[in-house]
Amino acid sequence: MSVPWKGKGSKGEAADCAGARLARQATVEVAGLLGKRDMSRADLARLMDVSPGRVSQILSGDENLTLRSLAAVAEALDLDIKISFVEPKEDGARRTRGLGDGSDAFVYAP
Template structure:
């Protein structure tokens, strides 16, 4: 294995991070849809360019908590992050909490 190669755990963490970022952007897109808002509307509320909102919602694995917080602030929402024990029911995935909220749980 080349010396620059990531270890198996690091690669798994990268994949999990990318999936989590995609799920977060899907959640934001869903919120915009529920509110009949466009990305341009969100950009105006955030005080950023529409291009910046597109970057945030691109599903980039480098999506930051600060970016999510800025989106939440613009939408007058809070972000909820929970760590939970994984279920042993097959492949792990992101899913809604089922409590009527817009929160989700991600199991890598």
């Protein structure tokens, strides 16, 4: 059975773009949290019991960032993760909000 959004074409491309935006947003959020806590990537690596290189991979903004990786970061920082689906603004503009301040973060797909 084929999954339409995983294939080529406009739906697959839109999903890829949205996934890449979400990954970038997540990594910006983590970087903001580290900055707010005056922590380095090496500090996070120690808390996660992984190499600093692995933390760099996680924070590289790769669209293949996994929920498991994000959960490991949250666990190391003693945080929960909240995922919300929201309606796009009427003008269709994308907006993002976050940077480690605990606010909800939103990304609107095209």
